[in-house]
Structures are given as C-alpha cells and as structure tokens.
Amino acid sequence: MKPLTLALGLGVLLAGSQQPTAELPASEANKLRTLYGQALAEGGAKAEAQLVALAERLEPKYAHEDLVGALRQGPLLTRDFDEPRKQGKQLEQLHTFGSTTVGFSFSCAAGVFRYAVDVPSSYDPQQPVAVLLDPGHGTGKGKTDEEKAKFLEFYRGQCAAAGLEDWLVARTEIIEQVGTGGLRGALPEDQIASIFEAFWRDLSSRWSIDPDRLYVAGLSQTGFWAWYLGRTNAQRLAGIAPMSSVTWQVDKYLDNFAKLPCFVLHGEADQVCAVAQPRATCAALRRLGAPVEYVEVAGSAHDSKTWGRLNEALAWLAVRPRNTYPSELSRALQTLENPWCGWLRIEELEHSADGKAPSAPTAKIQAAIQGQELRLTSSGVKRVTLFLEGRMLDLRQPIEVFWNEKRVHQGRLKPRFGTTIEAALERADWKQLFDTQLSLRCP
16 A cells, blocks of 8 residues: 555644643544544545544544544444455455355455455454464465365464464465466565555454554465565564475565564475575574574474474464564665555665565665664665654654764654554554654655
C-alpha cells in the first residue's frame, strides 16, 4: 500500500498552547475503531474518507491521548471472520474442514491471493491473539482445499505441544502462485514480500490479532521465506523460526536481523539444504549481538526429526514479543517495495536494484535515539520520514536530528492525530502508533 495523504489539517498544539482535554466518550471511541476496521477491510477511498472525516471532527474536541488510546485498542470487528467477502465481483468461496477454513482472499497490485486460517476453539474476538504464519510451500499448487487445510495440521500440533493452543495459524497461497515455479510465474522476491504486507492487512480486518505477536515459521522453501520476510520487514514481526533452509538470501542483509528473535532448526546430515549455510549465518548473527538461537539436530536429515522440534522454537519465541518502540534501527535494502524500518520510512534511494533475492543492497541506514537526540547514518538513502511517539522521546521539548554527522533538524514537533491515522492505515498496525512525523533529505 502506497503512503496515504490525509487531509487532516487540525493539529494538536504543543505545551503552552490550548489543547483539548475532554475525555473521549466510549461511543465515539467505538465509532473510531469501527471505521478503522472498515477501512482496513475495504481499502478504498470511501472507507478511508469516512475515517478521516471522523478524525477531523474528534481532534479539536478530545484529548490527543484519548484518541490515540482508542485506536491502540485495534479495529472493532463488526462481522464474523467466516462471512464471505467480495474481491472485485467475485464472492469468496470458503470451505471449512474441522477448525481450518480455506479460501479467504485479498487483493493487491499483484492480483488476488487466497489463504487459510486454523482457528482455535478458544478464540474470542475480545481477546487479541498471536499469529503463526506458514508462508506456504509451492507444493500446494494443484492441491484441493481439503489437502491445503491439512498443511496447517502440523503447525497446529506444534503450537499445542508448546502450550500455545490459543494462537491463530495461517497459511497463504502466495508462494505457490508467484514464487519460484509459481502458477502465475515468479515475481522478484521483494515484490512478493510486499504481497505479504497486504495479507497481514486483510488478516487484521477479520480476526482480533496482536500486532506485537506475529511470528513466521517454515521448512525448506517456506523456511527461505521466514528468513526473507525478516529481511524485508523485521519490525513487523516478533520473531521467525526457519527450519532446514538455505540462508544465502540473507547473508548480505544481516543488520536487518539485529533486533529480530530467530530460532533456527537444521539437521546436521541435511543433504538438501547444506548445514554449513545456517551454521555460518547464525554464527555471524551472534557476533553482531542479534537474538538468535541455533539448534543443529545431530544425525537428522531434511526430515521430521528436525521439524518436530518446532514447538521448542515457538515456546522460545512466545516470551519475546515485538519491541514496539526500539531505540535503535538498522536496515539494508535494494528497492522501496517495503520501505518501512520500524519508526522510519525510507522515501527515496540513490539507486535501486531488481528486487531479486541474490542482489546486494544498494542502500543502508541506521538510526538511534539518545535522549532528545536522534542520529541517522546512511549510504544510498536520499530521503526519509521519521515517525515519533511520546514514549520514544519528549515531544514537549526540542528535538535535534543529525544525519551523517550534520544537523538536519532542531526544534519542536507538533503531535497530530492525522499522522497517527495515516501510519495506522498504511501499516495495518495499531500498536506501533505515532504522534508526529518529520520528513528529511540527506544533507
């Protein structure tokens, strides 16, 4: 989804000026959350315009903290998750097998894609839950919906073994459609990764999920994608669990994993995906101080002796939710297909590459907050937008920003609910919200 331009001109003024202090009524908070959910589900300009109009009406009347607090509760879901939706003129064809429903669909620039979700019997839309995503193996193409539902049984069993019975388990058909050997032909991996962002948006408009507890696991080809989704948007995820997978696709992008918990499983005797790759990659990540746990299963090949230990990885990841507002960020990239890096959006690069997995990054950026000072260090990046929140630094006081050792900003920034809404819509994320933004060009 491209960045939105919202016409919210009413900013909340800083300390020393009059600010709305009235408490937001529950009815207005529920209306805000309902329209947010509808905008996530429907996408189009009409739903977004209704949300914007409501925000414009509420902002000058109610305390900024109340407005943000209401949105932070997430979308108020008004429909059952298994109620079919239209994609274009076609109504979804949903098929349920036990606790798994196959046929949910979403649209994006690359087309319409389907996915399946296994829903635990304990699911309560009032209680946000964690999500375990299987990106979906290419062998799924040509399978019946009942056969595709069975793919989720393994992951459900591993969740249960880890004591995580309340998690949602999802599997997409993205890879079997546009991955290597896909039915529609293969797309560059960066573009495929952006399709997964559209998936997260649709998922969040149907189920009560916790954006701070999104995990990706996979074996072999899907293990490749667990690594790759960490490479392109580590700040979306709370952790990954790749199994029996190559790692060449991430070795030039290790800085992207600096804060992302990774539990890696691999068989010592794997002849399909040689153990030397993950062994070396995980050692390199440890040297960088990344939160990685590497388990090499003695005597195991490319088989279930390794995969059956996924529950250990899930239990380890479950106690490591996402750090919503990290003080340090790092990102290497080659395209703007996935421009976000936590609280920083990269707007322009000096050069872009082809978006394919083997290609080296054309740009790198690091950002760190220390007190009221924010420092950027980059190469190949021309423009960025910083998104800031009161827990990151004191917005009542002046802020200094340095980019490659040159001061590029000094002064106060105005909190604005329009910024909060804009980012929450673009990213389908209501936990990592922002009060204000600052656009900068590299000096």
